[in-house]
Amino acid sequence: MKVLREPLVHFAILGLAIFAVYAIASNRLAKDESRTIRITPSEIELLSATFQRQWQRPPTEGELTNLVKARVREEVLYREALAVGLDTNDVVVRRRMVQKMEMLSQDLALLADPTDAQLQAFFEEHKQDYRIPPEFSFSHVYFNLDRRGDAAEADALEALAALRAEDPQPVRAPERGDRFMLGHDYRRQSSRQVAREFGQSFADALAELEPGWQGPISSGYGLHLVFLEERVDGRIPSWIEVRDRLVMDLNRTRGARARDALYEGLLGKYEVVIENAAVGPVDSGDERSPAD
Numbered sequence: 001m002k003v004l005r006e007p008l009v010h011f012a013i014l015g016l017a018i019f020a021v022y023a024i025a026s027n028r029l030a031k032d033e034s035r036t037i038r039i040t041p042s043e044i045e046l047l048s049a050t051f052q053r054q055w056q057r058p059p060t061e062g063e064l065t066n067l068v069k070a071r072v073r074e075e076v077l078y079r080e081a082l083a084v085g086l087d088t089n090d091v092v093v094r095r096r097m098v099q100k101m102e103m104l105s106q107d108l109a110l111l112a113d114p115t116d117a118q119l120q121a122f123f124e125e126h127k128q129d130y131r132i133p134p135e136f137s138f139s140h141v142y143f144n145l146d147r148r149g150d151a152a153e154a155d156a157l158e159a160l161a162a163l164r165a166e167d168p169q170p171v172r173a174p175e176r177g178d179r180f181m182l183g184h185d186y187r188r189q190s191s192r193q194v195a196r197e198f199g200q201s202f203a204d205a206l207a208e209l210e211p212g213w214q215g216p217i218s219s220g221y222g223l224h225l226v227f228l229e230e231r232v233d234g235r236i237p238s239w240i241e242v243r244d245r246l247v248m249d250l251n252r253t254r255g256a257r258a259r260d261a262l263y264e265g266l267l268g269k270y271e272v273v274i275e276n277a278a279v280g281p282v283d284s285g286d287e288r289s290p291a292d
Helices: 007-034 041-055 061-083 091-109 116-130 147-164 191-198 200-207 240-265
Strands: 135-144 185-190 210-220 221-233
Touching: 041 061, 091 240, 116 221, 116 240, 135 147, 135 191, 147 185, 147 210, 147 221, 191 200, 200 210, 200 221
Parallel strands: none
Antiparallel strands: 135 185, 135 221, 210 221
16 A cells, blocks of 8 residues: 555545545536435435444334435425525535535545654654653642741741651651642652642742752642652653554644645635735735634
C-alpha cells in the first residue's frame, strides 16, 4: 500500500471523489425532477443494519415497514424543501455542506495509516509537547490565615522547628496545623496537578525544595509546611511510549493540511472580488477566522 502514501495519489483520489459527489448530486436532481421516489434493496438493507446496530437485533417486518415509511417521508419533505428554496441562503445548510467537503478531503488524506518513520519525524519536530512533567510526593501542614491572622507565619515557623527537631515522619504532623479539606498527603502528583490544586506559585516553590520539612510556602488557601518525600524529574519520553498520542496528533495535522490543500486547489477556480478597500486579498490559506 506504499502508493497510497504518495501526495499525488491523494490529490488524484480527492479529485475523483469530488467528481463523484458532483455526479451523485446531478443524478439526484434528475431523480427529483422525475417525481419518483425509489427505495432500493441496498437502502432497505442499510436501514435494517442501522436498526440492528442500535437495538442488537434485526427489525421485525412491521418495524422495517415503519423504517421505510420514515425514509419516504424524509425524502418527500427534503425534495419539497429544495423545491421551495429552503436551502437558499441558509447559514446552517451552508456550514454543513462546507463541513462535509472538508471531511471528505480529510478522510481521503487518512486512507493510509502513518508509518513509524513519519511518527518519529513528527515526534522529533514536536518532542517538547510530549515532555512528562516532574512528579512530587509530599505531605503538608496547613495554617489558616483567616483563623490565625498575623500570627500564622510565626505559628508555622514554630511548628517547623519542632518538626525538624522531632521524628521527621509526617504521620501526625498535620495536628500541628489546621484542618485542610483536600487532605494532607499527595503521591506522585505532576507539577500541573499541584498547580491546579494549590496554585502556580506553590508548584514553583515545591519544585525548588530539598527533601525534608521546608516552608512556610504560600498558596491560595494560606501557609503550608511541606515535607518533600520524593521528586521525579521531568523527562522527554521515547516516541514509542507516546505512539498512540502521536498517531492522533499527526492525523489531526494531516487532516488540517488536506483541508487547506483542498481549499487552495478550489480557490484557484474562482475570481474573488471584495468590494471593500480595507479588506486584504484572500488568495492564500491565511484568512482563517479567529474561531478556527
